[in-house]
Amino acid sequence: MRVTIADVARIAGVSKATVSRVLNTRGEVDRSTRAHVREVIDRLGYVPSSGAVGLARGSSRTVGMLVPSVTWPWMGEVLQGVVDTVEEAGFGLLLFTCNRGAESVGRFTRQVSAGAFDGLLAVEPEDTLSMLAALHRNGLPVVLIDDRGRHPEFPHVTAANHEGGAAAAHHLLATGRRTPLVLTGPLRFGCVRDRLDGFANACADGGYPLDPALVVESDFTEADARETVIRLLGEGRVFDAVFAHNDLAAIGALAALRTAGLRVPGDVAVIGFDDIPAARLTHPSLTTVRQPMREMGETAARMLLAHLQGGEPPAPSAVLPTSVVARQSTTGA
Amino acid sequence: MRVTIADVARIAGVSKATVSRVLNTRGEVDRSTRAHVREVIDRLGYVPSSGAVGLARGSSRTVGMLVPSVTWPWMGEVLQGVVDTVEEAGFGLLLFTCNRGAESVGRFTRQVSAGAFDGLLAVEPEDTLSMLAALHRNGLPVVLIDDRGRHPEFPHVTAANHEGGAAAAHHLLATGRRTPLVLTGPLRFGCVRDRLDGFANACADGGYPLDPALVVESDFTEADARETVIRLLGEGRVFDAVFAHNDLAAIGALAALRTAGLRVPGDVAVIGFDDIPAARLTHPSLTTVRQPMREMGETAARMLLAHLQGGEPPAPSAVLPTSVVARQSTTGA
DNA sequence: CTGAAAGCGCTTACAG
DNA sequence: CTGAAAGCGCTTACAG
Missing domain, CATH: 1.10.260.40 (lambda repressor-like DNA-binding domains)
Known part of the structure; x- marks a missing residue:
């Protein structure tokens, strides 16, 4: 046949x-x-036959990708960047989401042991970090695409969170805002602390140090952000801007401000972080600090492929620039 | 080692x-x-070793998935359904997006010939249909996840588009609307004709036959829908509801109506189709006919796996039910 | 119930 | 420059 x-x-x-x-x-x-x-x-x-070649050569010319969930708003962009790069190099891409407890983690590690792929790209492996560390120690090349933390033990790619936070501050200050509310993500994430630091420093440098009472932890969800902003408003807090650490939270803030009868950006400007697809579809459309998710996927894939093809270990890390995408929620235009 | x-x-x-x-x-x-x-x-x-097993057995216990783009709003859900089902069965999932012309199509067909996977799941293969037909004739098991057309030559899964259109009509009629504007997608797609037929029939049956001047073709994008609605309003068309054939177009309609100073749903109700993640984040939130994208992915994967494991050819098709998700854009609540 | 051997389709020293 | 042979790590008749 x-x-x-x-x-x-x-x-x-x-x-x-x-x-x-x-x-x-x-x-x-x-x-x-x-x-x-x-x-x-x-x-x-x-x-x-790819199977026969792989057996004879001892490698599969396939890259594995492990993601917590493929339905997150920005995951499609990351995945597209990865798949384009991997295909271009003539490699296959094997997709895994071990989001269903020990059983699925077990299945995944079996695939590793089975030699189903030569190297792994992992996105935000919060729950699986120790497993990945073990695989890495056993010789599996790994590159992290990591929005959240700091994992110096792995080569990884992140966005410039600190600079992004600073850019958000500069944008708000430049448009005349003086007393921003910061709606952070979970403070255990490195990226959250970076965004906050960058923002706080830039505000202080600009002459308007942050009011500690206006730095509030949220959890990256639309619902929690909405409730939090409504609560703060109810407590009589006054602010003329919101810097939310992701776009979903910013969208929650938008809803809360609308409910409270405040105008955006007239009364309060809102800036998010990520630039998810929905950001340009809200009303008002959402100004945000863009993370170049597709480029992050491409970069991570290139780092891993260079290692697999060239042999040299990948650069320890790549930090990609963020950029402010100005839309109606701060400019009104 | x-x-x-x-x-x-x-x-x-x-x-x-x-x-x-x-x-x-x-x-x-x-x-x-x-x-x-x-x-x-x-x-x-x-x-x-999965490679050795595959070589000896002549199969790879891997499923391929071919998508035009992984960044489409509802693609994440489909992919999640597929990956969960495929992993559960102990298979691997190899992801391809041959969206970059002849070269990437060539790379993909090589992977088929290389026996990299045992069966294929394809989403809306508009440009690659003839290639898939050839592979299918050559014995590659294929199941289509097809939002758009009718491809009787393949086993496929779709949503109940006709019934979905009818449900949209019933919902609008039940909330007192009488003269809806229909913003269709490209009429060459089977799904578009089905949605339109279902809607038109239900309106006629309800005693309010559609005004042909209020059936307008659009292209599934937010921008075109927005411009189209603004143009129609400028021409003096009168309608008390919009049925858009996808959510992006519905969101465009929302923006156009806002620009025109019309209230939603007070003056005009809006209903979309799909239930993409952004639908619950707009203001007002968007009523829509939900396509169960995740379940469609699961079903397609199960059909393919049953064929690969059991031997019998897959059922020719599966049609999954749609359902109206009522939100503010029609109910105001 | 168990083992020796051939075979899956390649690659890679080793000779020549 | 080219070929015969061994080997990659399994599975599967075929014997016993």
């Missing part, structure tokens, strides 16, 4: 070794025999 | 064949030797 290297060899009148050489342009092959073998390969439509 | 079946056999004092038998619970094995082999396997942490 399947055309094998033996078929090609027989029809071309050469050995399998020679066919293999022209396939991999490895070793010297006479020009004319190479041309002839090529012709037979094309005529037969021969494609080497 | 790697623990192989030979290591297990040697240490357990049996042949590789016996180890293979206990691994696959195939053939009779003495209870005590089985227990002993199991113990050695566990102690050594042995996991069979």
Whole structure:
């Protein structure tokens, strides 16, 4: 049924070794025999079995990708960046989401032991970090795409969170805001502390140090942000801007302000973080600090592939620049 | 380095064949030797090489998935449904997006020929349909997840578009609307014609046949829908509801109505189709006909896996029910 | 119930 | 420059 290297060899009148050489342009092959073998390969439509090649070579030319959930708002962009890069390099991409407890973690580690892929890209592996560390120590190349923490033990790519926080502050100050409310994400995340630090420093440097009472921890969800802002308003807190640590929370703030009868950006400006697809669809559309999720996916994939192909260990980390995307929620325009 | 079946056999004092038998619970094995082999396997942490197993068995226990783009609003849900189901069955999921012209299509078909996966799940393969048909004729099991067309040559799963359209009409009629504008998607898509038919029939049955001048083709984008509604309003068209054939278009309609100073749902009710994540984040939140994208992914994966595991060809099609998700854009509540 | 051997489709020293 | 042979790590008749 399947055309094998033996078929090609027989029809071309050469050995399998020679066919293999022209396939991999490895070793010297006479020009004319190479041309002839090529012709037979094309005529037969021969494609080497990836399983057999992998077994013989001891590698699968496949990259694994482990994500907590594929439905998060920005995950599609990351995944697209990864898949484009991996395909371009002629590798396959095996997708895993071990979000269902020990059983699925077990299945995943089995795939690793089975040699199903040569290297792994992992997104925000909060629950699986120790497992990944173990795999990494056992020789599995790993690159993290990490929005949240600091994991110096792995090569990783992140966005410039500190600078992003500072940029948010500069944008708000430049548009005349003086007393911002900061709606942070969970403070155990490194990215959250970075965003907060960057923002706080830039505010202080600008002459308007943050009011500690206006720095409030939230949990990255729309609902909690909405309730938190409503509560603060009820307590009589006064602020002329909101810096939310992600877009979902910013959208929650938008809803809360609307409920309270406040105008955005007239009374209160709102800036988020991420630039998820929904950010341009809200009313008013949401100003936000953009994380280049697709580029982060591409970069992580390139780091891993360079390691797999070149041999040298990947650069320890890459930090990609964030940028403010100004929309109606701060500019009104 | 790697623990192989030979290591297990040697240490357990049996042949590789016996180890293979206990691994696959195939053939009779003495209870005590089985227990002993199991113990050695566990102690050594042995996991069979997926490449070697695939080569020996002639199958990869891997499913391929081909999507046009992984960043579409509802793609994450489909993908999550697929990946959960495929993982549960112990299969791997290889992801492809051949959205970059002939070169990437070529790379994809090579992966097929290389036997990298046993069966394929394809989402809306508008541009690649003829390629898929060829692969299918050559024996590759294929199941389509198809929001758009009708492709009777393949097993496929779709949502109940006709019924969904009818449900949208019933919902609007029940809330007192009489002269709806229909913003269709591209009329070349089967799903669009189905949604329109269902809607038109239900309106007629309800005693309020559609005004043909209020059935307007759009292209599923927010921008085109927005401009179209603004244009129609400018032409003096009068309607008390909008049925948009997807949520992005509905969100565009929301923006247009706001620009025109019309209130939603006070002056005009709006209902979309899909239930993308952004639908609950707009203001007013968007009533929509929900397509169960995750369940569609699960169902397609199950159909394919049943075929791969059981041998029988998959059921020709599955049609999953849609449902109206009532939110503020029609109820005001 | 169990083992020796062939085979899956490649690659890679080793000779020549 | 080219081929014969061994080997990658499994599975599967075939014997016994």
